[in-house]
Amino acid sequence: MSTAGEQAxxxxxxxxxxxxxVKDGPGDQAVVAGRVTKDGVPVAPGYARLLNSDxxxxxxxxxxxDGGFTFYAAPGAWTLRVLxxxxxxxxxxxxxxxxxxxxxxxxx
Amino acid sequence: xxxxxVLVDAGWVAEHLGxxxxxxxxxxxxxxxxxxxxxxxAVKVDWKxxxxxxVRRDFVDRAGFGKLLSERGISNDxxxxxxxxxxxxxxxxxxxxxxxxxxxxVKLLDGGRKKWELDSRxxxxxxxxxxxxxxxxxxxxxxLRAFRDDVVAAIGVLNLVDVRSPDEFAGRLLAPxxxxxxxxxxxxxxxxxxxxxxxxxxxxxxxxxTDDDLRTLYGDEAGLxxxxxxxxxxxxxxxxAHTWFVLHELLGQPNVKNYDGSWTEYGSLxxxxxxxxxxx
Numbered sequence: 001m002s003t004a005g006e007q008a009x010x011x012x013x014x015x016x017x018x019x020x021x022v023k024d025g026p027g028d029q030a031v032v033a034g035r036v037t038k039d040g041v042p043v044a045p046g047y048a049r050l051l052n053s054d055x056x057x058x059x060x061x062x063x064x065x066d067g068g069f070t071f072y073a074a075p076g077a078w079t080l081r082v083l084x085x086x087x088x089x090x091x092x093x094x095x096x097x098x099x100x101x102x103x104x105x106x107x108x
Numbered sequence: 109x110x111x112x113x114v115l116v117d118a119g120w121v122a123e124h125l126g127x128x129x130x131x132x133x134x135x136x137x138x139x140x141x142x143x144x145x146x147x148x149x150a151v152k153v154d155w156k157x158x159x160x161x162x163v164r165r166d167f168v169d170r171a172g173f174g175k176l177l178s179e180r181g182i183s184n185d186x187x188x189x190x191x192x193x194x195x196x197x198x199x200x201x202x203x204x205x206x207x208x209x210x211x212x213x214v215k216l217l218d219g220g221r222k223k224w225e226l227d228s229r230x231x232x233x234x235x236x237x238x239x240x241x242x243x244x245x246x247x248x249x250x251x252l253r254a255f256r257d258d259v260v261a262a263i264g265v266l267n268l269v270d271v272r273s274p275d276e277f278a279g280r281l282l283a284p285x286x287x288x289x290x291x292x293x294x295x296x297x298x299x300x301x302x303x304x305x306x307x308x309x310x311x312x313x314x315x316x317x318t319d320d321d322l323r324t325l326y327g328d329e330a331g332l333x334x335x336x337x338x339x340x341x342x343x344x345x346x347x348x349a350h351t352w353f354v355l356h357e358l359l360g361q362p363n364v365k366n367y368d369g370s371w372t373e374y375g376s377l378x379x380x381x382x383x384x385x386x387x388x
Contacts, residue, residue, distance in 0.1 A: 045225040045226075047222060047226075052274075052275075056305070056307075057305070058273050058307075059273070060194065062138075062222075072283075074280055083226060083312065085226050085228040
């Protein structure tokens with residue numbers, strides 16, 4: 001498979017804040033990327049979690065300073081869950097496709 | 109061993125910041141996380157740069173680990189409190205690693221960096237100064253570490269726990285969904301392994317579930333035989349360190365090994381059996 005991110009995954013399983021950014025397009029990855037804001041201001045610190053269609057946890061990244069996140073998913077429907085200080089918790093259903101960056105703007 | 113011997117909560121840490129003999133250590137893959145803010149007084153360990161041999165695929169040796177801890181100002185009799193991002197993945201990995209080299213007085217901050225941040229607790233950017241020590245690491249305790257031949261020999265004999273996500277277990281993904289997909293040559297899992305994603309052991313805020321819930325999860329639900337020895341693996345051995353912590357340290361299972369070669373090694377070996385598809 002091609003490498004869409006700037007950091008090879010062999011470096012580890014952990015994600016930098018905001019996730020591994022997409023460089024040079026999605027390639028053959030199914031990318032879900034976006035930004036979380038509150039009253040127009042980026043949410044940070046905070047966490048974006050990806051849950052599968054059974055509601056099971058699949059992945060999590062800390063939000064970047066711009067409230068951004070990036071996931072490399074399998075194609076299909078996912079639930080994006082945001083956690084932030086102050087008991088903030090918000091869900092949004094997203095759909096991932098191979099070769100596409102699905103962009104999500106989430107206001108909490 | 110009980111939960112209080114191996115875990116501390118955020119309130120305890122807040123009360124003991126700066127106590128002599130207690131050293132907070134943040135372990136992240138994303139070292140910029142520490143640089144942007146960390147718990148006051150915490151020192152940083154980079155799981156890759158500091159804990160991996162720069163040439164061979166292996167850990168730094170005994171002398172190297174002693175040098176690292178000496179430079180960080182950690183003494184043999186200090187209580188080390190580890191915490192980190194990703195629900196303590198790398199902190200759990202470091203915990204296992206500290207045990208491997210014989211540092212017994214080590215605990216995890218339950219919930220790690222996430223819980224601390226979600227609770228809006230204080231983070232600072234000031235890097236503490238600690239005097240250099242003369243740390244003496246022990247020989248590696250190989251009873252905690254599995255190698256590839258141990259894994260092949262365990263097929264159908266011991267408990268094998270694959271703690272990756274169901275899609276990685278089935279062979280549909282080669283890496284977690286927040287990373288570009290590249291890794292081992294082949295996808296799938298070690299035959300007879302049970303798939304219990306590490307995340308099932310953690311609550312949403314990153315803290316561990318109760319012992320009763322954990323026993324139900326691994327025993328009744330996943331079908332692990334608690335009377336048998338266990339090998340846990342994931343992709344590179346850090347998520348499985350989280351599960352090793354649960355089985356060995358929280359549930360007190362006597363013989364649990366972490367296979368740090370994990371899927372990036374096993375999935376690239378020539379001639380070993382691989383199973384595809386969802387768990388049975």
